[in-house]
Amino acid sequence: MLATQIGYYSLIFGLIAGLLIILLSIKNYNNREIFINPKILPISFLQFFFVSISFIGLILSFINSDFSNETVYNNSHTTKPLFYKISGTWGNHEGSLLLWLLVLTLFIFLFLVTSSNQPKRYRILTLVFQQIIIIGFFLFVLITSNPFSNLFPIPQEGLGLNPILQDPALAIHPPILYIGYVGSSIIFASSLAAVVENYISKNWARHIKKWILISWVFLTIGIMLGSIWAYYELGWGGFWFWDPVENVSLMPWLCLTALLHCIIVLEKNLSLASWVVILSIASFTLSMSGTFLVRSGILNSVHTFANDPERGMFILIFLFILIFIALFIFFTFFKDNNLKKIKINWISKEASILVNNWFLMYFLAVILIGTVYPIFLEVITDEKISIGPPFFNKLIIPFLIFFLIFMAIVPSLNWIKSYLRIRITNIIFLILSIFLSYIVLDRTSSETLILTILLCASLYLFFITIREFFNKRFKNISQIVSHFGFSLLILSILLNSIFSKEMITNLKVGEKFNLKENIITFEKIENNKSKNYDSVIGYFKIQDKNQEIIYLKPEIRIYNEPTTITSEADIKTTLYTDKFLVMNFVKGKEYFNVRYQLKPYMIWIWISTIFIALGGFISFFKKEYAK
Amino acid sequence: MKIVRFFFIFLIFLNFYNLSYSKDNEILKKKISKNIRCLICQGQSIYDSQSDFAESMKILIEKKLNEGLNEDQVYEFLKKRYGQWITYNPDFNKNTFILWLLPILLFFVGGAIIVRKLIVQKL
Amino acid sequence: MQNRIKLIFISLLLFFCFLILFEALKKSNIYVPDKVLKKSLPKFKSQDLDLKKEISSDELFVDSEFYLLNIWASWCLPCRKEHSILMELSRNPKIKLIGLNYKDKFTNAKKFIDKFGNPYSDNMIDTDGTISIELGAYGIPETFIINKNKKIIKKYIGPLDQNSLNEINIILK
Structure with a gap:
């Protein structure tokens, strides 16, 4: 109860801190002092502190299963293991936005701390642009997706977390991915500030490269974790489905990859300045569009968030406001006259980086068009089409x-x-x-x-x-x-x-089948009771051609809150191959649908x-x- | 001319996919089921889904293949019943030509911009 | 000047995207297939639930002005909800009700009929669900209204309710 109240008011204080920073910054921008106002740094820290308090408040509500909080009620349950209670905090829409805010405020604070050797006005402008984004998110959280709304009367029990989200890879996937996404907001704010201040220089390139690297590395790892999760939890051993939600995470990644290459050219000999700015704007825009496409429920995807159009409307308008601000600034302030031009030869590193960007932008275009085309077509012609792996x-x-x-x-x-x-x-x-x-x-x-x-x-x-x-x-x-x-x-x-091999068959206990010199025997099933689910575990003996024997124990879990049946594959990983076995109930039959796959070099994809x-x-x- | 030639090469590449009719029904069934959307699931293919609909669809695909239909005929059969929404591989028609051609067009525009940048600087 | 043209062009493009996305938000993303199809009923063969013999659709869809094809199963809860409506329709002589028992156990299906009454003049079995797909069905329950030319004129996805009953009665008049 208390945690909810504190969390909510902390958010409001955070919002006020944001407004205060903008106010101070504008005053500070025009005065003659060489350094930025010393009050700004503590306020920025305070803002981060408030959001942390509110985030911790939400985590505590989840740990204590405080069902007077609507978010907790919708996404948690008393029988859930502690680890998933905590990860449930950001496994839902409201909590994940709070996490997003947390990273936003942390990053701008870190930016202020680490950029003291940069010009004052550039720092202040970056701060202002970043605060505009932060305030936008504060409003979004407070108006449309308040994580601290109260329920009365207080329910006895929560609705539970979707079982397929109860997975260790997915538990850490959002924070890491968001660091990647949010890092691009610093790049966005800083490049706009640099354009206004005419500070696109080698110095700036060196400085912003660090931020590009941070977001790029985290985004890479974040996408990988999502993919690992898909491999273990979704489908039958696939790890990339060209699903819209996967695509929207890949788009900023491609953009950042292109930016990473270009920034080196800028750092080295000051060419491609305008292109670097465009890419910086685009990376953040694509991250935001991703949020929009996922949260508004506009796309039909396997990774669903509870969605409502009002939220979509808010992000959409906010997104386009940011885009138009960026466009306006770029077209009014950008001058590359003062940058000395260096001839680029056909055969040179610069030219090759241009070609690299050419291809990356093409891949980006394919994915972007493939993802949003169905939306456009449906609005214009009312026809629904699906675009999937064959197209890409x-x-x-x-x-x-x-x-x-x-x-x-x-x-x-x-x-x-x-x-x-x-x-x-x-x-x-x-x-x-x-x-x-x-x-x-x-x-x-x-x-x-x-x-x-x-x-x-x-x-x-x-x-x-x-x-x-x-x-x-x-x-x-x-x-x-x-x-x-x-x-x-x-x-x-x-x-x-x-080289993947698979075998799909219906098996009763005691039966066996062969795949590629492997003999698979279905030995027995065992019923188990866990804290928040009942499970049926199958015991399979697999004997390969070298007479080596391994056991695989796939599970069928019947989660009680909410009642859902999931099949947990059992995967034996070696450096050469993954042995993947999963079983399922068949309606009204005593046998199980068993699927066995040999997936060579799977682990190397992650490595x-x-x-x-x-x-x-x-x-x-x-x-x-x-x- | 170069562009035209390149385009032809590209078309040949695309054709490789269509040439690759497999005789083996088991492989074909797997391939088709990966390209068919499970209509009652959220964004999963028939191959990845275990719902009743998907299971029946797998059996149906196998039946149709055994009846002697080829890959395209199976898609046609399903599209006639469930519309374009069911296939992950959109047709090339008046609604989708932009989808297929725009990325390639953009690729050439990008190439032109780079070439111009390099040539203009040479002068 | 050139910059201004670029700016205007990009702004227009973005504005267009904005409008499209704005419109798209208002639409539901749940796929609703066409309800009125005017498609011919495909031919199919299957076991009959009572007679235990192979029967083709040609033998069933004869001598009635309208037909109603209902896909059902004993394990499907919404099917129980619509059962009373089917029973009511079965009293109308203008329409012939044909059931398609979907992925069910024979004994359970029998029990279901014995317990809740039999609205169907004939019942076919769809053990593996393929006939339903031939018909273009999504799941159960699903109901097709077919005219005497064997064209599907209406389709209900999900259980029938009072509204759909009224609609069917209007068609039958």
């Missing part, structure tokens, strides 16, 4: 081939002017990759032709990046690690999809994503370029 595969894979080859060739180029060296190892690698992919093609059907071409390209990149490791080009170590991770990612996804993020991480701590 058809438009992305052919271009990905060129992209990968390109990634293999150009990173060794120098700045400004360079030439392509044809090394003997390159040719050997190329022949080797063609040969290896031919073997793969030979062992599978001709159906995989396009995939094997892609495989060939990714193998080539893989070899080249491995060679780079041995060339000891430590100046570029972060780039090499990330590119290596990317080639490994594509490689493992491809091998995984080409390679970690490599990609690691590259960004290394870059964050790398010594800065000498001036």
Whole structure:
């Protein structure tokens, strides 16, 4: 009860702090002092503090199962394990917005602390733009999605958290993803401030690069966690469905990736300034649009939030206000006259980064169009269509081939002017990759032709990046690690999809079946009672061709609050392959529907994503370029 | 001319997908069920869903394949009953040509911008 | 000048997007299929629940002005809700009620009929759910109104209620 009250009033204090900061900033902007008003920093900290209090208040309400709070009532239950009570705090719409606010206020505070060597007016403007965003979110939370609304009479029991959300990967997925999303708000605010102050410079590039790296790394990890969750909890061993909600997280990622490459050009020789600003604006806009598309319920997705159109309306209007502010500032204030122009040669690092951006923007366009097109079509013609994996595969894979080859060739180029060296190892690698992919093609059907071409390209990149490791080009170590991770990612996804084997069958207890020299025996079932669910556990013995025996124990859980049946796959992971087994009830029958999959190199998909993020991480701590 | 040639190459690429008719019904069934939306679920394919609707649909797809229908005919059969919404692979028609062509158009526009930037600077 | 044109162009484009999204928010995202189809009834064959013999749809859909095809199952709770309405309709001589028993156990289906009454003049079995898909059904219960030319003229997804009963009675007049 008390926690709810405190939480609510803290939010209002946070909002007041935001208004106060804007007021002080405007005064401070025009006076002659060299430093920003010393009062601003503590107020910014206070704002963060208030939001933390309110967030902790909500967590406490969840821990104590205080059902007088509507959010807790809707999303929690007394029998839920403590871990999921806590993660339930941000597993719902209201709580996740509060988390979003928390990260927003934390980041602007950190920005103020770490930017003391930057010009005063630039810092103040960034602060103001960021506070506009923060106030927008405060209003959004308080007006349309108050996490602290009271219920009376107080219900005895809560409605419970959707069981498929009760998963460790998903519990930490939102905070990490939001750090990525919210980091892009700092980039947005700072680039607008830099445009107004005419401060687009090498210095600014170096400074903002850190923030780009932070959001990029967290977004990468966040997307990966979401994908791991999908692999364990949704569907049958898939990890990426080209579902709208997945797409909206990938769009800012692509945009940030492009920005990450461009900012290096700006840092090095001050070109591409306008493009960097556009990308900075776009990354945050895409993050916000993602929020809009997910929360408004406008899209039909497997990852659902309870949604209501009023909220959608609020974010939509807020989003477009921000976009128009950004546009106005960009077109009024942006001048690149004072930036000295450097000629870019066809064969140079600058040109190759342009091409990189070209491809990334194309992928972004495909995903954006594929995600929002059904909405547009439905409004205009009233016809509903679905856009799914075939569309994205058809438009992305052919271009990905060129992209990968390109990634293999150009990173060794120098700045400004360079030439392509044809090394003997390159040719050997190329022949080797063609040969290896031919073997793969030979062992599978001709159906995989396009995939094997892609495989060939990714193998080539893989070899080249491995060679780079041995060339000891430590100046570029972060780039090499990330590119290596990317080639490994594509490689493992491809091998995984080409060599996956599956068997779907109906089995009774005691029966067995074979798949690829594996003998699977359904030994017994066991009924279990847990705190918040009953479960039926199947015991399966799997004997492979080397006579090695493992046991898989898939579960069918019958959650009591709310009553839902979920099947928990049991997955045995090794470096070579994942053995994935899941079983289901069949209505009115005594046998179970059993599905067994061999998914090779599954773990490498996650490992390679970690490599990609690691590259960004290394870059964050790398010594800065000498001036 | 280059653009035209490139476009042709692209079309050939697209055709690879359509050429790849498999004889094996089991593989084909899996492929089709991945491309069919489970209408009563939230954004899942038939392949990924375990609902009654999805289970029946899987059996139906198998039946139709055994009756000798090919992949496209199965899609046509289902589209006739449930409309475009059921397939994840939208047709190329008057409603969707923008969907298919706009990304590619943007790709060429992007290329043109880069080429212009590089050429203009050379002068 | 060039900048201004760009600005205006981008603003218009964004405004267009805004309008579309604004409109889209008002629409429900739940898929509602066309209710009036004017499609022919597909031919199908199945076991009869009572007679225990193979029967084709051609043999069933004869000599009535209208037909009602109802997909039901004993395990489906909404089906119980609409059962009284079906019973009421079965007293109307203008319409012939045909049931399609969906993924059910024979004994349970029998029990259901014995307990709540049999509105159907014939009952077919759809053990694996494929006939329902041939018909273009989504789930159960689902009801099709078919005219004498074997065209589906109306379709109800979900249980029938008093409103749908009134609508059907208007069609029958």
